[in-house]
Amino acid sequence: MISGPFMALASVLLIASSEGGADAVKIDEARSLIAEAAQIERQAAAGRLTGAYAKALRGDIRKGLVDLEQTSLLKSVIEDALAAMDRRDAARLSAIAEQLAARERSLGRAG
DSSP: OOOTHHHHHHHHHHHHHSHHHHHHHHHHHHHHHHHHHHHHHHHHHTTOSOHHHHHHHHHHHHHHHHHHTTSTTTHHHHHHHHHHHHHTOHHHHHHHHHHHHHHHHHTTOOO
């Protein structure tokens, strides 16, 4: 009999394998990256991050978002987030992350 962590992993894989589950996972990943981008912009504006460190973090987040952009479900949202990143617009990034959290909640995820 399967129990413990293996059962939990099997449940996660089953959920993620369904189309709705896969969409929810991608929405969660995009929301997380965009919220992180907003936080980086707030911290950089407050002088709490060095320029080089903020640039490296932005590059990592941008790469993750570009990878997710291939998902038609998220294409326009990610384009909006990338443009906000270019403008260093923490408020817009936070708003996008909140919109994605609302979408997650509508799919039955905590967000």
